[in-house]
Amino acid sequence: MRNLTEIGGRRLPFLRWSAVRMALGMRHLTTHWQVGDGREEALAQHVVRTAREGDLDDVIRTIDAFSYERSLMMHVGDEKGEILDAAIRRAAPRRVLELGTYCGYSALRMIRAMPAGGHVYSVEFLAANADIARRIWAHAGIGDRVTVVVGSLGDGGATMAALEDEHGFAAGGVDLVFLDHDKNEYLPDLERIGARGWLRPGAIVVADNVRVPGAPQYRAHMRERGGAGWATVEHETHVEYQSLIRDLVLESEYQPG
Ligand SMILES: C[S@@+](CC[C@H](N)C(=O)[O-])C[C@H]1O[C@@H](n2cnc3c(N)ncnc32)[C@H](O)[C@@H]1O
Numbered sequence: 465m466r467n468l469t470e471i472g473g474r475r476l477p478f479l480r481w482s483a484v485r486m487a488l489g490m491r492h493l494t495t496h497w498q499v500g501d502g503r504e505e506a507l508a509q510h511v512v513r514t515a516r517e518g519d520l521d522d523v524i525r526t527i528d529a530f531s532y533e534r535s536l537m538m539h540v541g542d543e544k545g546e547i548l549d550a551a552i553r554r555a556a557p558r559r560v561l562e563l564g565t566y567c568g569y570s571a572l573r574m575i576r577a578m579p580a581g582g583h584v585y586s587v588e589f590l591a592a593n594a595d596i597a598r599r600i601w602a603h604a605g606i607g608d609r610v611t612v613v614v615g616s617l618g619d620g621g622a623t624m625a626a627l628e629d630e631h632g633f634a635a636g637g638v639d640l641v642f643l644d645h646d647k648n649e650y651l652p653d654l655e656r657i658g659a660r661g662w663l664r665p666g667a668i669v670v671a672d673n674v675r676v677p678g679a680p681q682y683r684a685h686m687r688e689r690g691g692a693g694w695a696t697v698e699h700e701t702h703v704e705y706q707s708l709i710r711d712l713v714l715e716s717e718y719q720p721g
């Protein structure tokens with residue numbers, strides 16, 4: 465019943481004010497990467513104030529509750545988060561590359577499901593989001609297991625060079641990639657990663673929001689390349705924190721040559 469709003473005893477779907485604000489703010493969201501009403505900063509303050517310090521589970525629970533009950537947000541969320549958790553357990557990665565940090569929620573989940581000693585490198589376009597994520601990770605006690613790199617893989621090479629020179633990225637060194645940033649950049653960025661040879665054979669690439677907002681070129685590419693470089697499973701699921709809107713998460717295993 466979490467997605468229903470009660471008016472006069474009747475439950476009506478999708479009338480949550482925060483969802484309406486998020487829809488109205490879509491234009492702002494896709495150009496500024498925050499909803500525009502301060503909900504990301506409010507989340508960071510809420511986590512620090514109310515979640516148990518050093519308790520990763522409680523921080524994840526607190527973010528989910530905030531996103532259901534107070535302000536809809538664009539974390540991968542609890543339902544799709546379980547698909548991500550399972551992929552992480554399958555890959556048992558030592559090095560994860562995430563594109564799109566936002567407030568750091570998916571990185572929290574990945575760290576929780578990874579073997580001890582594994583590290584997440586998360587690339588985020590917006591410095592304000594990177595700062596919020598760092599504060600939330602520090603509160604959860606996992607600040608030393610995740611590094612946010614402010615930039616984008618499509619910036620002409622500076623961010624990729626930083627990943628190689630400062631963070632030890634090298635051929636065959638990446639075990640799992642989580643794509644959750646600009647949907648038009650999924651395929652170009654995967655090709656940039658491929659050109660550097662960072663993926664090890666058997667590495668897994670998880671892509672969120674393939675149906676909503678949608679990454680049709682990426683999906684077509686993975687379908688065409690089935691059996692020739694990639695083996696893909698399409699997970700039918702729902703948009704984050706919405707039980708009635710369908711979404712798709714792709715999980716692709718890299719099988720070169
Ligand atoms: C959907 S949110 C990520 C949610 C996060 N992965 C989670 O589940 O908690 C997308 C984020 O990607 C960032 N972003 C957008 N385009 C980007 C790009 N080209 N490179 C890096 N980050 C980008 C946005 O600033 C935004 O914070």
Ligand SMILES: [Mg+2]
Binds near residue numbers: 538539540644672673
């Ligand atoms: Mg997403």
